Amino acid sequence: MTEATYPQCRIVPARLLNPSTVERLLNGIFATGKIRRMVLNGPNLPAEVPYGPAKGLPNPHEGRKTIKVADEDVQLQVQVGVVILELMDEAAIEDLKEVCDRVFTDFSYSIQKGRYMKSQMTLTDYAKYGPGMEKDLLGMADPRSKGCPIIIQGVK
Amino acid sequence: MAYKPQFGPGSTLIAENRRKYMNPGYKLQKMRDVSDEDVVLLMGHRAPGAAYPTAHPPLAEAGEPKCPVRKLVVPLDGAKTGDRVRYIQFSDSMWFAPCHPYLRSYLEAIRYRGVDPGTLSGRQIVECRERDLEKIAKELVSSELFDPARTAIKGATVHGHSLRLAENGMMFDMLQRYVLDPKDKVVKYVKNQIGEPLDKPISVGKPNDDKWLKAHTTIYNCNGGVAFRDDKEYLEWTQRVHSLRTKYGFMPME
Known part of the structure; x- marks a missing residue:
C-alpha cells in the first residue's frame, strides 16, 4: 500500500527570531490546526561553552528560553531562523501566510514549498533508534542529543 | 616621479572606502571613547593594572649579537621589555559592517609595525607584543572600523558573520558576549573575548544606522548594497x- 505523503513548507524570516516572537508565531501556527510535524532550525545555543578557553562555563543566553506553545513548555535550544512544517493539506499555506503577516511586522519573510524533512534513516538514527523506528519521529530531534521530540496533544 | 600607491582597483563607493582605510595618510575617524582598562578587560589577557608578564629578558639585558639588521630595525616597546605576544580577534558581519577580515589584515600590516595579522573566512586575528597590542586594539575599537552591532570582538566561537541579523539588528553570537541595552540602545559587552563573564558591563556605544553603514561599508553585497x-x-x-x-x-x- 502506498504511504500518504503530506505537503511540506518552510517559513524563512529575514531576521533570527527572539523567543517571544517564536512563541507568538508557533501559537498562531498551532491555532490553524493543520500541522502534522514541525522542526525549528537555527544556530545552536548550548547551555555550556562547548569549546575554547572558556569551555565548560555556563552560557546564559537570552535566546535559550522556555516558551509556552499550545499549553506545552518548549525549551528553545537554537535561535530560530527557519520553521519547517509538514501540513495536513496544501490549503494550510494560506493560513500560515495570515499568521506570518500578523507576527512579522518589522521585517519580511518567505514561505517556500518543497521537501525539507528527513525521509530516510541515517546510520546515527539507526544506531540510536534501531530498525523499528516510528517514521513520523524521523528527523524530529537531533539523534546525537538526549532530547526527544515534543508531542502536542489536541491536534489531529 | 615618486611612486604613489593606489591600494586597490574599483570605481564604486566600496572600493573607495577600501582605499581610504588602507591609506596610512587617512586618519581613521574616532567614533567612541573606550578606556585603556576596558580594552584590557575585553581582551582578557591580564588584569588591569597588573605588570606585563614577560616571555624573555629585556633586550638591553639580553646581550644581543652584533647585527646590522638589529641596528636598523628599532624594536617596539613591548619587544624591548620582553612582553608576551597576545591577540585580539574581530568578526565582521557581512550585513554592511564597516570593515572585513581581508581588509583588516591589509590595513593593519600597512598602518602598524610589529603586528602579525591573520585572516580566516569569518574572523581576523592580530597578534602583537602585549602593550603595543593594547594601543592598537584601542584605536581599532574606537575608530570607524568598528560598529557595535555589526562588528564583534570574538576570541573564540566566532560563528555569526554570515548569518541573518537578530531582530534588534545585532550580529549572532552563540556566547552572547554583547547585548543591546533596550533602555539606552547602547551595546554592552558582558563577557570578554573568549566568553568569560565580566564583573561590570563595558559600553561600546550605540550601533550606527543603516544609512551610515552603507556609506562606510567595504563589503560588496547584492542584497541591498x-x-x-x-x-x-x-x-x-x-x-x-x-x-x-x-x-x-x-x-x-x-
Missing part, C-alpha cells in the same frame, strides 16, 4: 589575478 558585479574595474582585476595565478601554477615558464 553594491553588487560586486557592478564594479567592472574591480571584477576585471580580480579575474586577471585569478587567471594569471592559474596559468602560473600550470606552466610557470610561460
Whole structure:
C-alpha cells in the first residue's frame, strides 16, 4: 500500500527570531490546526561553552528560553531562523501566510514549498533508534542529543 | 616621479572606502571613547593594572649579537621589555559592517609595525607584543572600523558573520558576549573575548544606522548594497589575478 505523503513548507524570516516572537508565531501556527510535524532550525545555543578557553562555563543566553506553545513548555535550544512544517493539506499555506503577516511586522519573510524533512534513516538514527523506528519521529530531534521530540496533544 | 600607491582597483563607493582605510595618510575617524582598562578587560589577557608578564629578558639585558639588521630595525616597546605576544580577534558581519577580515589584515600590516595579522573566512586575528597590542586594539575599537552591532570582538566561537541579523539588528553570537541595552540602545559587552563573564558591563556605544553603514561599508553585497558585479574595474582585476595565478601554477615558464 502506498504511504500518504503530506505537503511540506518552510517559513524563512529575514531576521533570527527572539523567543517571544517564536512563541507568538508557533501559537498562531498551532491555532490553524493543520500541522502534522514541525522542526525549528537555527544556530545552536548550548547551555555550556562547548569549546575554547572558556569551555565548560555556563552560557546564559537570552535566546535559550522556555516558551509556552499550545499549553506545552518548549525549551528553545537554537535561535530560530527557519520553521519547517509538514501540513495536513496544501490549503494550510494560506493560513500560515495570515499568521506570518500578523507576527512579522518589522521585517519580511518567505514561505517556500518543497521537501525539507528527513525521509530516510541515517546510520546515527539507526544506531540510536534501531530498525523499528516510528517514521513520523524521523528527523524530529537531533539523534546525537538526549532530547526527544515534543508531542502536542489536541491536534489531529 | 615618486611612486604613489593606489591600494586597490574599483570605481564604486566600496572600493573607495577600501582605499581610504588602507591609506596610512587617512586618519581613521574616532567614533567612541573606550578606556585603556576596558580594552584590557575585553581582551582578557591580564588584569588591569597588573605588570606585563614577560616571555624573555629585556633586550638591553639580553646581550644581543652584533647585527646590522638589529641596528636598523628599532624594536617596539613591548619587544624591548620582553612582553608576551597576545591577540585580539574581530568578526565582521557581512550585513554592511564597516570593515572585513581581508581588509583588516591589509590595513593593519600597512598602518602598524610589529603586528602579525591573520585572516580566516569569518574572523581576523592580530597578534602583537602585549602593550603595543593594547594601543592598537584601542584605536581599532574606537575608530570607524568598528560598529557595535555589526562588528564583534570574538576570541573564540566566532560563528555569526554570515548569518541573518537578530531582530534588534545585532550580529549572532552563540556566547552572547554583547547585548543591546533596550533602555539606552547602547551595546554592552558582558563577557570578554573568549566568553568569560565580566564583573561590570563595558559600553561600546550605540550601533550606527543603516544609512551610515552603507556609506562606510567595504563589503560588496547584492542584497541591498553594491553588487560586486557592478564594479567592472574591480571584477576585471580580480579575474586577471585569478587567471594569471592559474596559468602560473600550470606552466610557470610561460
